[in-house]
Amino acid sequence: MLKFLKQVTDYTKEAVQAARFIGQGLSVTFDHMQRRPITVQYPYEKLIPSERFRGRIHFEFDKCISCEVCVRVCPINLPVVDWEFNKETKKKKLNHYSIDFGVCIFCGNCVEYCPTNCLSMTEEYDLSTYDRHELNFDNVALGRLPYKVTEDPMVQPLRELAYLPKGVLDPHGLPPGSRRAGKLPEEILEEAEGNGAK
Amino acid sequence: MNLADGVQIVSFGVLALMMLGAALGVVLLENIVYSAFLLGGVFISIAGLYILLNAGFVAAAQVLIYVGAVNVLILFGIMLVNKRQNFVPLRNAWVGKTTTALVCLGLFALLGAMVLSTPWAISTAPVAGDTSTVVIGLHFFSDFLLPFELASVLLLMALIGAIVLARREFLPDALEREQTQQPVLTLPERPRELASATPSSPDRTLGTSSTKRNV
Amino acid sequence: MNSGIDLQGSFIQILVDLGLTAEVARVAWLPLPMLLVLVGATLGVLVTTWLERKISAAAQQRIGPEFAGPLGMLIPIADGLKLLVKEDIIPAKADSLLFTLGPAIVVIPVFLSFLIVPFGQNLLITDLGIGIFLWISLSSIAPIGLLMAGYASNNKYSLLGGLRAAAQSISYEIPLALSVVAIAMMSNSLSTIDIVQQQSGYGILGWNVWRQPIGFLIFWIAALAECERLPFDLPEAEEELVAGYQTEYAGIKFGLFYLGSYVNLVLSSLFVSVLYLGGWNFIIPIEVMADWIGVSETTPWLQVITGSLGIIMTLLKAYLLVFLAILLRWTLPRVRIDQLLDLGWKFLLPVSLVNLLLTAALKLTFPVAFGG
Numbered sequence: 001m002l003k004f005l006k007q008v009t010d011y012t013k014e015a016v017q018a019a020r021f022i023g024q025g026l027s028v029t030f031d032h033m034q035r036r037p038i039t040v041q042y043p044y045e046k047l048i049p050s051e052r053f054r055g056r057i058h059f060e061f062d063k064c065i066s067c068e069v070c071v072r073v074c075p076i077n078l079p080v081v082d083w084e085f086n087k088e089t090k091k092k093k094l095n096h097y098s099i100d101f102g103v104c105i106f107c108g109n110c111v112e113y114c115p116t117n118c119l120s121m122t123e124e125y126d127l128s129t130y131d132r133h134e135l136n137f138d139n140v141a142l143g144r145l146p147y148k149v150t151e152d153p154m155v156q157p158l159r160e161l162a163y164l165p166k167g168v169l170d171p172h173g174l175p176p177g178s179r180r181a182g183k184l185p186e187e188i189l190e191e192a193e194g195n196g197a198k
Numbered sequence: 199m200n201l202a203d204g205v206q207i208v209s210f211g212v213l214a215l216m217m218l219g220a221a222l223g224v225v226l227l228e229n230i231v232y233s234a235f236l237l238g239g240v241f242i243s244i245a246g247l248y249i250l251l252n253a254g255f256v257a258a259a260q261v262l263i264y265v266g267a268v269n270v271l272i273l274f275g276i277m278l279v280n281k282r283q284n285f286v287p288l289r290n291a292w293v294g295k296t297t298t299a300l301v302c303l304g305l306f307a308l309l310g311a312m313v314l315s316t317p318w319a320i321s322t323a324p325v326a327g328d329t330s331t332v333v334i335g336l337h338f339f340s341d342f343l344l345p346f347e348l349a350s351v352l353l354l355m356a357l358i359g360a361i362v363l364a365r366r367e368f369l370p371d372a373l374e375r376e377q378t379q380q381p382v383l384t385l386p387e388r389p390r391e392l393a394s395a396t397p398s399s400p401d402r403t404l405g406t407s408s409t410k411r412n413v
Numbered sequence: 414m415n416s417g418i419d420l421q422g423s424f425i426q427i428l429v430d431l432g433l434t435a436e437v438a439r440v441a442w443l444p445l446p447m448l449l450v451l452v453g454a455t456l457g458v459l460v461t462t463w464l465e466r467k468i469s470a471a472a473q474q475r476i477g478p479e480f481a482g483p484l485g486m487l488i489p490i491a492d493g494l495k496l497l498v499k500e501d502i503i504p505a506k507a508d509s510l511l512f513t514l515g516p517a518i519v520v521i522p523v524f525l526s527f528l529i530v531p532f533g534q535n536l537l538i539t540d541l542g543i544g545i546f547l548w549i550s551l552s553s554i555a556p557i558g559l560l561m562a563g564y565a566s567n568n569k570y571s572l573l574g575g576l577r578a579a580a581q582s583i584s585y586e587i588p589l590a591l592s593v594v595a596i597a598m599m600s601n602s603l604s605t606i607d608i609v610q611q612q613s614g615y616g617i618l619g620w621n622v623w624r625q626p627i628g629f630l631i632f633w634i635a636a637l638a639e640c641e642r643l644p645f646d647l648p649e650a651e652e653e654l655v656a657g658y659q660t661e662y663a664g665i666k667f668g669l670f671y672l673g674s675y676v677n678l679v680l681s682s683l684f685v686s687v688l689y690l691g692g693w694n695f696i697i698p699i700e701v702m703a704d705w706i707g708v709s710e711t712t713p714w715l716q717v718i719t720g721s722l723g724i725i726m727t728l729l730k731a732y733l734l735v736f737l738a739i740l741l742r743w744t745l746p747r748v749r750i751d752q753l754l755d756l757g758w759k760f761l762l763p764v765s766l767v768n769l770l771l772t773a774a775l776k777l778t779f780p781v782a783f784g785g
Contacts, residue, residue, distance in 0.1 A: 015760070025744040033471040041476070201436055231564060235511070238557050254543045258550040266553020266586070270579055273560045277576060328542025331603065 036170055045156045046149045047171075048163070049123040054106045056124040057099055059142035063118035066092040070110035070119060078104055099142060101127055102135035122146050210250055217243035234276055238269045252325045255334065419535050421446075446538045450527045457728075458675040459489040464732070465739055472743040496668035504567065504661050511565035516662070516669035518558030522551040523676045530683050531605050533693050533723035544604035545597065548684060549590050552639060555673075556582045559648070559658050562670075566661040574657025577750060578648035582639055584754055588761035589635035592628040595765075595772040596621060596688050599784040609692030611784055616698050620691040624775075624783060627768045629689045631761055633734075636681035638757070641674060642738055644745035647753055678738060679731060686730035693723030 040047055049055065066083035082096040111119045124146035129135055150157045158171040159180075166181040168174065183191075220239035227233050241264040248257035288294075326333045338346045421442055428438035463478070463486060470477025478485025503509045526548045531537040541547055556579035563575015597603050599621070600611035612619050622629050638645040649657035659670050686692060695702075699719050708715050748756065776783040 022745065026740060029472050029740050029744045032474060033468070035474050037470070037476045038474050039476045041479075201440065231511075235557070235561060242554075254541060255546065258543050258546050262546075262550035262553050265557065266550065267583065270553075270556050270560065270583060273557065274576065274579060277560065277564060277572060328604075331542065 040158055044154075045158050046152075047160050048149050048157050049125065050160065050162070053121065053123055053125075054108050055122045056101060056127060056137075056146065057104070057106075057111065057142065058120045058122045058145065059097060059099070059139060060118040061094065061097065061139050061143060063116045064094050064097060065116055066094045067115060069113050069115060073109040073113045075105065075107060075109070076103065079110060097139040097142065098136060100136040102132045123148065206250060209246070213243045213246040213250070217247070230276055231273075234269065234273050237272065238265050241265045241269060253330060254328070255331045421535065450530075450538060451524065454524060454527055454676055454679065455672070457679045458672055459493070460732075461675050461679055461735055462489045462492065464735060468736060468739045469743060472740065493668065496671070497665055499664040501664040501666065502661075506567045507661060508565040508567065511561045512661075513666070515558050515562030515565055515658075516666045516673070518561060519555050520558075520669050520673040520676070522554040523673050523680060526551050526680055529605050530680070531609060531687060531692060532727050533720050534606070536693075536720065536724065537605070540604055540606045542602075542604055544602070544606075545593055545608065545684070545688070546603050548680075549586065549593060552582075552677075553586055555677075562662070563658040566658065568661055570654045570656070570660045571658050574648045574654045574660070577654075578641065578658060581641070581645065581647060581753060581757075584757035585635040585638035585645075585761070588631050588757065588765040589639065591762075591765040591769055592625070592632040592635070593688065595625060595628045595769050598769075598772055598776060599624065601784055605687050605692075609687055609694065612691045613694045614698060616694070616701070617691070617696045620694070621689045625689060625768070625772070627764065628772075629685070631765045631768065632688065633685060634756075635761060636685065637738060637741070638753070640677045640681055640738075642678060643742040644747050645753060646747060647750055650747060678735060682731040682734035682738070683727065685734050686727055690730045693727045695722055695726055 064081075066081055068081050070079045071077050071081060078099055080096070080098045081094070083092045083094045085091075086093045106121075108121060111121055122145065127135060149155055159174065160171075161169070163180045164171060164174070165178045168178075217240055220236045220243065223236040224233045224240065227236070241260060245257040245260040245265075248254075248260060424442050424445075425435065425438040428441060429435055433441070466485070466488060467477045469475075478488040481487040481491055503512055528538045529541055529544050529547055531540075559578040559582075560575045563571045563573070563578070566572070596608060600608045602608065602611075608621075612621055641648050647657075648654070649659055654660070659667055662670060699722070703709070703715060772783065
């Protein structure tokens, strides 16, 4: 009999505990309702990509020496370099260059190893098309520069969390000159140089 | 004839037709699933007839018990055992069919005789209407006490039987060994202690499997 | 007892004065409340879907629909129109008759249950003697429609979803009915009007929640399970069953299922507010307030105010519960099927039986407080 009673009390305790936990969960959910939404209303508002953002690759046709280093360092040998040897000048002449961004993983190896710096990363990330073949950018498309988010008149630029002043969580309505938390890279560099001089 | 009477007669006709049609469908249709769904139609038509007889409570009970429970269980049974199987043609099938016909005819004759012999005088007692719930309750606990209690005992038996069937744990690998020493009138199952009273672990919350199962 | 406004009586009186017979006037009255409630229920669903989107968004720190109308209020209409004009596909191997009949059988009983939802003393379609019992019996028809839809789709997921839905609604109907029985025992009637009347008089203190706290919880849990709301939305658990019995449905037939589930949610919330939260009663009884400002209860303008306050209070309580249901949706994870059946049969059923027993004992001991 005692054993049975103990079972009953244990069961009741468990039920009460479960009910308490559900109540706690409800209060957490309820608490979230009064917080400000973190939504970035995408086509109208955009986050400013950080300095080292690895977006769509930019290519400068005239700088390229057709060395094919980009092809060799690419994990999947993606860039297509179409050149022919000009016998008169004894130089390679680049005809076409293309990268398929439907396949590219934006690792940045090509940019890293390009000897003439003709490849670089841009801030562009919204590469949506109706046909995946449209993502195969040729040298003309690769040579276009994207609109900067901060200069696009259609877009309200918003800072990312790490670029907000100390204690601020909402990027909306930030005063224009406000400074981000912590030191800027230049300042760190300056300080280091100052220390080295001493 | 005023409007209310007209509505009543028309709805009686519609309900009767619906019921007869659905009942014929239950018996005659090849597809067993259609039969089961039509059975629900029959029950609902009967509930409609009860409403016409001013017996709202009985109608609602009819819908709840027959449509909501019995018919759903039948459907459940059909859908869980949905094995497409061709019937093997039976020899001497006419014996079964003749017997069925005889039984049905006998039943029909009995009911017909009952219908003809009953004096269908309309009762002069006032219609119970909304108070019928109380009247039914009083009948249950006075002159219909014995059938009522018997029905509840029957239900209890079914309940206990279902629990016994559901709580047995089948061990496929140990089946052959145990079946030899199976006592009569028991089902093969894992041996378990009676009155298992293991204290449940504290981290277990509501709704996890019962303590008894993992003894 | 003050009976409040009698719209039916006044309407018939006006028509009779215009020269019609009383019978024709009654027939002319009949469709009006039905149409009103039908439109009201559909509007209620539109509001509920909008609330669902907005509250879900708030609980996840999003904004939710914003550009379709003010605060995105036209989103439900856009949804409904989209479902209406979408192609109505019946799969080639499906049983087209049952496939079409399924959603109708799910939706019709839910709308029929609005027959007995009271918004005021005389503000309901019919005051049936069997009242709340009608709702219980009508809600037991829905699983047949679900099984029909599941079977007719000729799809494993649909069949499993239909079976789960039927099992779930059968299991949770019993605790639901038992907690309603406890209420009926206290109010000595099944009629929704009588149940609310029995709670009125003491304002918020007289509501059934205080006398039936366990019953209230059981009823709410069981009602959520009946509506297939999270955490009990196993029949359409998308991770396991794609969408359960709705998998093969598109267009307006899917819309009917959608409509049915939301109407059911609103209906359950309305019934919780009628059974446990005093229905159309205000927090302080209207009669007491009328006494304070020294106005007779039978004053016409006060009656109009009482009537509108009744409707507002009923809807307010119901939508508070809808809000709670949405909040629960984002708080609790979905239960497993065995946990669901365990909870229904091993927890709610015994507890509701104990609750019934307790209510009976309390009714015998304190007949004053428990409606002896």
